[in-house]
Amino acid sequence: MAGTPGTRHWIAQAKSFFERYARELFRNKTVLFWSIAFPVGFYLLTITVFVPVEEIPANERPYIFAATAISYGTFGAIIVCLSSFGQQLAADLEADRYKQFRALPIAPTADMAGRMLAGLLLATVSFLAVVVVSLGTGASYTLRSIASVPIAMLAFVGFAVVWMVLAMVVASAITDERYAALLTVAVALLAYMLTGYNGTDPGSYTGPDVLLNYLPNTLPSRVLVYQFVDAPASSLAPPALPSTIWSVGTLTLYTALALGVGIVVVRTRIYGTGVLA
Amino acid sequence: MSGEHVPAVRAAGIEKSFGTEGVLDGIDLSVAGNEILVLLGPNGVGKTVLLECLAGSSRPTKGDVEIFGRDVSEDGGRNLSFLLQDTMAIETLTGRENIDFYRRMHPGFTDRWEQYLDRLDLSEDLDKAVDDYSAGMTRKLELALTMSVDAPLYLLDEPTAGVDLSMIQRFHDIILDRYDGGSTFVITSHRPLDAELADRLAFMRDGTITAVGAPSELMDAVPPVIRVSGSGAMRTAESFVRGGRLFRTGATARGFLKPDVEFEELEAAVDTDVEGVRIERDDATHTDLFNFYVHVVEPQRTSGGTPNDDSIEAVVEP
Numbered sequence: 001m002a003g004t005p006g007t008r009h010w011i012a013q014a015k016s017f018f019e020r021y022a023r024e025l026f027r028n029k030t031v032l033f034w035s036i037a038f039p040v041g042f043y044l045l046t047i048t049v050f051v052p053v054e055e056i057p058a059n060e061r062p063y064i065f066a067a068t069a070i071s072y073g074t075f076g077a078i079i080v081c082l083s084s085f086g087q088q089l090a091a092d093l094e095a096d097r098y099k100q101f102r103a104l105p106i107a108p109t110a111d112m113a114g115r116m117l118a119g120l121l122l123a124t125v126s127f128l129a130v131v132v133v134s135l136g137t138g139a140s141y142t143l144r145s146i147a148s149v150p151i152a153m154l155a156f157v158g159f160a161v162v163w164m165v166l167a168m169v170v171a172s173a174i175t176d177e178r179y180a181a182l183l184t185v186a187v188a189l190l191a192y193m194l195t196g197y198n199g200t201d202p203g204s205y206t207g208p209d210v211l212l213n214y215l216p217n218t219l220p221s222r223v224l225v226y227q228f229v230d231a232p233a234s235s236l237a238p239p240a241l242p243s244t245i246w247s248v249g250t251l252t253l254y255t256a257l258a259l260g261v262g263i264v265v266v267r268t269r270i271y272g273t274g275v276l277a
Numbered sequence: 278m279s280g281e282h283v284p285a286v287r288a289a290g291i292e293k294s295f296g297t298e299g300v301l302d303g304i305d306l307s308v309a310g311n312e313i314l315v316l317l318g319p320n321g322v323g324k325t326v327l328l329e330c331l332a333g334s335s336r337p338t339k340g341d342v343e344i345f346g347r348d349v350s351e352d353g354g355r356n357l358s359f360l361l362q363d364t365m366a367i368e369t370l371t372g373r374e375n376i377d378f379y380r381r382m383h384p385g386f387t388d389r390w391e392q393y394l395d396r397l398d399l400s401e402d403l404d405k406a407v408d409d410y411s412a413g414m415t416r417k418l419e420l421a422l423t424m425s426v427d428a429p430l431y432l433l434d435e436p437t438a439g440v441d442l443s444m445i446q447r448f449h450d451i452i453l454d455r456y457d458g459g460s461t462f463v464i465t466s467h468r469p470l471d472a473e474l475a476d477r478l479a480f481m482r483d484g485t486i487t488a489v490g491a492p493s494e495l496m497d498a499v500p501p502v503i504r505v506s507g508s509g510a511m512r513t514a515e516s517f518v519r520g521g522r523l524f525r526t527g528a529t530a531r532g533f534l535k536p537d538v539e540f541e542e543l544e545a546a547v548d549t550d551v552e553g554v555r556i557e558r559d560d561a562t563h564t565d566l567f568n569f570y571v572h573v574v575e576p577q578r579t580s581g582g583t584p585n586d587d588s589i590e591a592v593v594e595p
Contacts (some may be wrong), residue, residue: 103359
């Protein structure tokens with residue numbers, strides 16, 4: 001394997017942490033229920049009970065269902081990144097696991113990278129589960145351009161990273177698994193409901209319109225809908241979706257800022273080392 | 278400074294508080310290279326917290342810890358292997374997955390875990406979740422994980438807690454293997470049996486070290502031990518023993534004669550003609566050693582010297 005011994009050691013540790021956290025997340029039936037079954041069930045409930053399907057013109061149903069699925073898919077991702085990820089960290093802190101880890105030559109960023117990759121994997125599964133189920137209900141997805149794939153990946157990763165870093169801040173401040181779970185679920189639900197289902201339904205949002213293009217949960221969701229759903233641009237307005245360059249730039253900035261905060265938290269609050277350690 | 282004079286562990290003035298609650302109260306301790314120091318004391322006296330400070334996983338409120346002459350935070354865990362009881366083994370993973378996880382956490386991790394787990398009869402259970410392990414099985418896995426790291430210093434927190442008596446010798450043998458390889462050990466325990474491992478013993482009570490010394494020296498300093506049977510005789514004997522305290526073991530109780538009391542005086546004070554009443558001298562055991570230095574010797578700040586110190590540093594109540 002190429003790289004310095006330090007780099008190889010870092011990669012081996014990140015891989016080890018990823019495997020451990022992924023095993024724990026995917027083996028936990030409660031986590032799987034809330035991360036996958038709950039958003040899928042909520043989506044099905046919405047399109048069969050809450051949405052007056054018969055009043056929607058047949059040609060609009062595919063994109064309305066698709067937008068609804070992306071909305072619930074991102075909600076599932078929030079549950080994973082904020083609640084499941086945060087509880088896992090809080091459980092480790094509550095069990096004093098980091099007292100053991102601090103006595104090992106572990107790179108805190110390797111821990112963070114492995115933990116985040118595991119969270120990102122489950123968040124992706126959660127999101128895709130809703131999307132796949134939605135296909136069976138008549139939802140239709142269309143790539144806006146070849147660039148849609150990398151743009152969507154950036155939007156999803158940035159979205160997930162922001163929520164996972166928020167979970168790290170909450171868990172490191174509370175360190176009690178139960179309180180962390182309550183708080184993170186409450187934040188996830190409030191953020192989703194108060195921002196027009198992550199900005200995918202501006203009509204139900206009562207705050208300043210412009211914020212929907214700035215908030216770190218609404219912008220990525222709106223970008224995902226725009227890139228994958230062949231809906232009239234007016235369905236996401238007001239406000240009008242910003243340009244691709246502006247969206248990508250803002251999402252990149254959010255991701256970088258969140259990662260910076262995450263590195264500071266994992267080094268100082270969780271491993272008790274210096275910021276630059 | 279020449280390497281041979283640098284202690285493996287040097288702790289100076291260690292204090293640790295959680296809020297207003299003080300757990301460690303000014304502990305000084307020095308452990309020489311290739312020495313086994315066993316830190317004995319009942320639960321809750323601060324042994325684990327002290328070990329966490331020595332390992333660098335917990336920062337003392339006051340004081341300094343050096344590992345081989347370097348501040349422990351600079352060492353970053355490279356020169357030590359730390360077993361923190363009930364925390365190391367990850368219960369949501371299987372035994373094998375735990376090994377897979379920890380082998381990449383320390384560059385000094387070796388394949389010795391295979392022979393250790395064979396010796397500890399755990400190889401057949403490696404594919405079970407640690408959550409389904411008994412306390413003893415978890416200790417076996419933790420010991421194998423810790424001792425598989427090639428390190429000059431091992432810090433073991435209660436490695437034999439919950440382990441069957443029949444298995445303890447195998448734990449000790451594994452520890453002695455690494456000791457023979459030149460490594461240094463600091464081991465906490467509340468089992469007097471672990472004293473058999475020690476080059477030196479340190480006894481802890483209420484966040485302080487009450488006595489440090491070679492086991493034979495500490496044993497020599499234990500006052501004459503008496504063994505008493507019969508409740509009336511026990512009540513009488515309480516005024517003849519140190520601290521007025523007897524330690525019951527089943528139908529008998531043991532205690533330590535006061536310095537100004539002869540055994541014959543006690544014998545004369547007890548009516549031994551009553552059925553079931555017996556009073557006799559006995560040799561001090563490791564349990565007596567534990568009881569004397571943990572429960573009878575008054576806690577007072579003492580310093581833990583090196584094994585070259587001739588004196589036993591203990592404060593015995595008047």
